[in-house]
Amino acid sequence: MKKPIIFLFVVILLVKTTSAHEGGHYHSGDGTIFNSWTLKNGQQILGNFMYSKGNQMFVEANEGKMIAIKMNDLMPADKKLAAFKVAQLEKMNQQYEPSASSSFFNFEKFISLVIWFTIALALLSSVVKYLNIELVKRNKFQFLIGYASVILIVACSKSGTSAGTVTQPTIVSIPKTTTTFFDSAFASFKPAISTRYDATYFYIASTGIPNHNMMIGITNWQQQVPISQPYADANSWSIPLQPVYATTPLSTKTNLMKGAIAVAVNGIPIFNALNNRGEDSYLIGELDNWGGHCGKGDDYHYHAAPMHLSTINGLKPIAFALDGFAVYGAKEPDGTNMASLDTCHGHVGTSGVYHYHGTKDYPYVVGAMKGKVTLDPSMPAPENQILPQAFTKPARPSTNPLKGAYITDFAAVGSNGYLLTYKIGTKTAYVKYSWDASNKYTYILTDTLGNAVSTTYQR
Template identity: 45%
Template sequence: MLAHVGEHSNTKSVIYTIKGKQVEGHFLMEREGKVFIEQENGKIISADLNDFSFSNQASLSKKIAFLKQINTENRVVGKFTKNTESTDYQSIYVFLFIGILGFIILMKKQNQNPKMAYFLGSFMLFFYACKTNEAEPTTSTTNTTPTLSKTDPSFIEKVFTPYKSEVKTRFDDTYFYVETEGIPQTHNMMVGITSWQQQVPIPQGYTGSNAWSIPLKPEFAASPLSFKTNFMKGAVAIAPNGIPIFNPLNNRGEDAFAIGELDQWGGHCGRADDYHYHIAPLHFEATAGNNPIAMALDGFAIYGTKEPDGTAMKTLDEYHGHNYSNTYHYHTDTKYPYFMAAMRGKVSLDPSTPAPENQILPQAKSAGVRPALTALKGASITNFKATGTNAYSLEYTLDSKKAYVNYAWDTKGVYTFTFIGIDGKSTTTQYTKK
């Protein structure tokens, strides 16, 4: 606590943004995800780390990580001191033992009865044995990192089996490949979005050489990369229906789900009108059984809320997963970071997209047909339906009035968009997919 007092006398106040409200003060501490801020008037307030603005979260996370590191170092020092103490106890025992032995010999030489010394010696030996036994378990509880072996492709195949009508799979020695057209066939899309960039789902050719690639020989990363400062471009995992899963933070570093960018299924469309999820969609638990609900691009599986044997989820580590029977896997949750906090496995990064983008390679490419649009403030998507073969209608509500984007494409790749505004006026534009 004293260190904290010293810290604030030197620390300038910072203006924090908590749930959109500005608060001036300085960081005191973090406990179980709650951040404590001391205001200028001495009043201490606390808020969830996730309620702070993203830039606040980034600087606070750094501070918290730094404090944690200091605490860990202290703990290591503490442990070391304790070990030294127990070594000292050992030497005291040895010293006393030799002393009593000497006493027995002396008594024998003088023909006196050494009963008392025998008794003391046996008592000490017994006590020492107990003490040693007691110490044993602490030395045997080291958490070993498993040696990883090649993943059996049939294990990954099971993840995609329930969606084989819309997903094709194949594998070679290095990768398990997933091919899809990029439009989910078993659930609706877009409904529920309240922060919309005017994008709509169109098919993507994640096929052939542009298929998704899941490594079959996962390796642990020496220092796993955090999702808060990496992977803000491209997919990080693949869902059972072949739809890519992106970082829960959008490309501006905001929690996409929390700010209303995602539909009821955890997805939305990117700048290329490419549909993708930003959270591991838990609705796949309904069809997954005890299998994973997604595969991460580092080659590790992502499970739902249960372990592979159906039992309750075990404690998660800082990457949002844990070692499990000679491998590693992640788990999903309904709150941030949802499914992965850091990439536990090694991945190759695209050198042309430095951090925080750090796109993973290989990565299937999405392709649009029209220029990307901007956010339509106040619009919420209220309906989305197929109106024919390769034809959809998206309904949104703005100022309590309904508006529509109707679109369709033909076999030659000609896309026709009809925009019907809240004033009822309609405009039609055509684009051709290259």
């Protein structure tokens, strides 16, 4: 009676190996880490779990491809991993629809239970036989072995190693952002800004002058002041309607120190948190109380996240990055507290679409461009920039840093000029400037000793 016992050990080994297989093998190719998912037909899909909907899960594969996989088509171990990921995500944001869990009846588990039951039964009877107890007759024992074999064959045909019918995973791209969604985000700032779109981009036209005060609070000043900019028509800000994931997100620590990386919903560009010398603009006092200052073209822009726009825009985005993804404020779009952020400074939201968040700490808006962007080929990193980009139009040559100056007041003078007040120590000085209908700009600079110099420029 040695043979049946050996056979039973083989059965035990087979069952053991099928259930010991663990999912979650990570593959590392060209620096990108991808999860490997094995389907019941042996097919392998490389991609990181992003979210689930119904009985499907969506994985992010190379070059921003999103692939939909039916969870029931996965090998048991990978299905287990998928369920774990879903549960994790559900815990994070209650996104997972509970109705889908009903489709989670595990046939494999049932079969494995039957097998173990059979083995136990067979072992028991072989022990009985070995002890020569008359209770079990030889033909009864043979029946039990036959039963175990049938169960084993069924289990093998159902387990993942043989070809099963699976739904071919489909490649789904990131949903195109609807113009309705864009419109709702920018609506509160009209008619100071205007928007339009074509098949590829959503365009924002603005004067570059925000609806809040500027300049006050700067303690590290380059003597630039805000004038309106021609961000309109062909020089409007452009946000792609169809974001595409970048294969390797471009880090803002070593890139994009030239142009804007995002556009706020009030039509003001947002630059890298680091200025073109690689310093944190906010930390070195270059920014005003609203997170902005002026560049060499007397162009006003933010370097920090304009979190204050949430007071006007509520839970809607405060900006859009130039890769097409929205930037939200301190809350999630559903009003819950911000979920943890990845190195790009964002995450996939409950809608299944990626977005960034503005924060009060570095990197403030974008840590790396999650989406694919086109770079200006004439500009090497770190002072490279994204295209398309709206360009500034200066009225005068750029100015230099003014040591010790801090801005105390900024106010409009009529409808075509401003008066900026600053101090060096206890002494007060001014920049008064205005323009006329023919684009003549006059700057009157009054220093701390009261000496005034007036210069006019044709813009």
